[in-house]
Amino acid sequence: xxxxxxxxxxxxxxxxxxxxxxxxxxxxVHSVIGLVTCFIAIGCLFIMLNAEFVAIVQFLVYVGAVTIxxxxxxxxxRREIMESEKK
Amino acid sequence: xxxxxxxxxxxxxxxxLVNNLWYRLGDTLPWYFGDFFTAVGDFAASDGHLTFxxxxxxxIIIILVALINVLNFLWIFRKLSGxxxxxxxxxxxxxxxxxxLQNLADGIKLFVKEIIVPxxxxxxxxxxxxxxxxxxxLLILSVIPLSENFGLSTNESGEYVTAGALFALxxxxxxxxxxxxxxxxSNNKYTLIGGMRSAAQMMSYEIPLILCAASVxxxxxxxxxxxxxxxxxxxxxxxxxxxGFVVFLICLIAEVEIIPFDLPEAEAELVEGWTTxxxxxxxxxxxxxxxxRSYAGGALATAFFLGGWHGPSFIPDEIWFLIKxxxxxxxxxxxxxxxxxxxxxQMLGVGWRRLLPLAVLNLFIAAVLxxxxxx
Numbered sequence: 001x002x003x004x005x006x007x008x009x010x011x012x013x014x015x016x017x018x019x020x021x022x023x024x025x026x027x028x029v030h031s032v033i034g035l036v037t038c039f040i041a042i043g044c045l046f047i048m049l050n051a052e053f054v055a056i057v058q059f060l061v062y063v064g065a066v067t068i069x070x071x072x073x074x075x076x077x078r079r080e081i082m083e084s085e086k087k
Numbered sequence: 088x089x090x091x092x093x094x095x096x097x098x099x100x101x102x103x104l105v106n107n108l109w110y111r112l113g114d115t116l117p118w119y120f121g122d123f124f125t126a127v128g129d130f131a132a133s134d135g136h137l138t139f140x141x142x143x144x145x146x147i148i149i150i151l152v153a154l155i156n157v158l159n160f161l162w163i164f165r166k167l168s169g170x171x172x173x174x175x176x177x178x179x180x181x182x183x184x185x186x187x188l189q190n191l192a193d194g195i196k197l198f199v200k201e202i203i204v205p206x207x208x209x210x211x212x213x214x215x216x217x218x219x220x221x222x223x224x225l226l227i228l229s230v231i232p233l234s235e236n237f238g239l240s241t242n243e244s245g246e247y248v249t250a251g252a253l254f255a256l257x258x259x260x261x262x263x264x265x266x267x268x269x270x271x272x273s274n275n276k277y278t279l280i281g282g283m284r285s286a287a288q289m290m291s292y293e294i295p296l297i298l299c300a301a302s303v304x305x306x307x308x309x310x311x312x313x314x315x316x317x318x319x320x321x322x323x324x325x326x327x328x329x330x331g332f333v334v335f336l337i338c339l340i341a342e343v344e345i346i347p348f349d350l351p352e353a354e355a356e357l358v359e360g361w362t363t364x365x366x367x368x369x370x371x372x373x374x375x376x377x378x379x380r381s382y383a384g385g386a387l388a389t390a391f392f393l394g395g396w397h398g399p400s401f402i403p404d405e406i407w408f409l410i411k412x413x414x415x416x417x418x419x420x421x422x423x424x425x426x427x428x429x430x431x432x433q434m435l436g437v438g439w440r441r442l443l444p445l446a447v448l449n450l451f452i453a454a455v456l457x458x459x460x461x462x
Contacts (some may be wrong), residue, residue, distance in 0.1 A: 003135075027209065029209070029212060029271055029272070033211070033212070033215065033268070036264060052248075052249045052250060053250055053253075053310075056253050056257050057253075057257075059257040059261070060253070060257035060260055063257075063260070063261055063264065064257060064260030064261055064263075064293070065290070067264050068263050068267065068286055068290055071271075071286070072286065075267070075279070075283060
C-alpha cells in the first residue's frame with residue numbers, strides 16, 4: 001500500500017461520495033456544493049496523472065463557469081429563497 | 088540561492104537534528120521499540136518526505152510575505168482614502184509609523200467577537216462560503232513569484248509551477264461561487280440580490296480579463312510567470328498591448344469590487360450587499376479577502392504588463408515587483424475616490440458591448456505582432 005494509492009483512494013471516494021450527495025441532498029444548492037467538490041476531486045485526480053493543464057482547465061471551466069451557470073439557473077427560476085421555507 | 092534551496096536547507100538541518108535525538112532515544116529502548124524508531128527516522132530522512140516538507144515551508148513563507156503586503160494594502164487603502172477625502176485616516180494606533188497598527192487592532196477586535204449564525208440561515212452554506220472565498224484567494228497568492236528566486240518551485244533548478252499564470256486565473260474564477268453561496272445561505276433579500284449582482288458582474292468581466300491574459304500568453308508563448316516576465320526583457324507588454332492593459336485594469340477593478348463597480352456591496356441600496364448577515368471575524372475575513380484579491384490583481388497586472396521584476400538593478404528584484412504592484416493599487420484607490428458608482432445595466436453594458444470587443448481586438452493585435460515577428 002503506497003502513499004499514492006492512499007491519496008488516490010481518498011480522492012476517488014471524495015468524488016464518488018460527493019456525486020452521491022448531489023442526488024441525495026434536500027436543498028438544491030447543497031447539490032451544487034457537492035458538484036463542486038466532485039469537480040475539484042476529479043481535477044486533483046488529473047494532477048495525479050501528471051496532466052496539470054487539464055486539471056487547471058477543469059478548475060477554470062467547470063468550477064468557475066459551469067457551476068455558476070447552474071446556480072444562476074436555480075436562482076432565476078425559484079420563487080422561494082429556500083426549499084425549507086415552502087409552505 | 089532560490090527559495091527551494093533555502094527551505095530545503097532548513098528542513099534538512101531540522102530533520103538531522105531531530106533524527107539524531109530520535110535514534111539516540113531509540114537506542115536506549117528494547118529492540119522492538121528501537122526498530123520502530125529506526126523506521127520512523129528513516130522515513131523522515133527519505134527524499135520524498137524532505138521535498139514535501141520543503142514545499143510546505145515554501146508555501147508558508149510565500150503566504151506570510153503576501154499577507155504582510157495585504158496589511159500594507161489595507162493601510163494604504165485607509166490612509167489614501169483619508170488623504171483624498173480630507174481626513175487623517177488611522178492615526179493614533181502606531182503613531183510613529185503612520186497608524187499602521189490600526190489594522191491589527193481591528194483584527195484583534197473582530198477575532199474576539201461572538202460567532203453568530205442567523206436562525207433562518209442555511210448553516211452549511213453560511214459557514215462554508217467564507218472558507219471557500221478566503222481559500223481560493225490565498226491559492227492565487229501561492230503561485231505568484233516575486234522574482235526568479237522567490238517563488239513556489241518543486242526542484243532545485245527553480246522551475247515554477249507549470250501553467251502558474253493560468254492557475255492564478257482559475258483560482259480567481261472560483262470566487263463567484265462562494266459569493267452566490269454566501270448570498271443565498273444568509274436567507275435575506277439584500278444578500279441574495281448582492282450575490283446575484285456580484286456573480287453576474289464577475290462572470291461578465293472574467294471573459295475580457297482572460298482574453299487579455301490570453302493575448303499576453305500568446306505573445307510570451309508560455310503560461311509560466313517566469314517565462315512571461317522574461318519575454319518582457321526588451322519591451323514591457325504595456326506598450327504593444329496598451330488596449331489590453333487598460334481593459335485588464337478595468338476588469339480587475341470589477342473583479343475585486345471596488346467603488347466604480349462595487350454594486351454588490353452598494354451601501355446605499357443593499358445595506359452591505361452579500362456580506363450583510365456576516366459578523367465578527369467572518370466579516371473580517373471577507374474584508375481581508377478584498378485586500379488579498381487587490382494584491383493578487385496588482386501582482387497579475389505587474390507580471391503580465393508592467394515587466395514584472397525588471398528594473399534598474401540598484402533595487403532588488405522583489406522590491407521592484409512590489410513597487411509596481413503598489414502603484415497599480417494606488418491607481419485603483421485614486422479611481423475609487425474620484426468616480427461615482429455606476430448602475431447595474433450600465434456596468435453590464437460596458438462589460439459586454441465595449442470591453443469584450445476591445446479585448447478581442449487586443450488579441451488580434453497580439454496575434455498580428457506575434458506572427459509578424461515584431462515582438
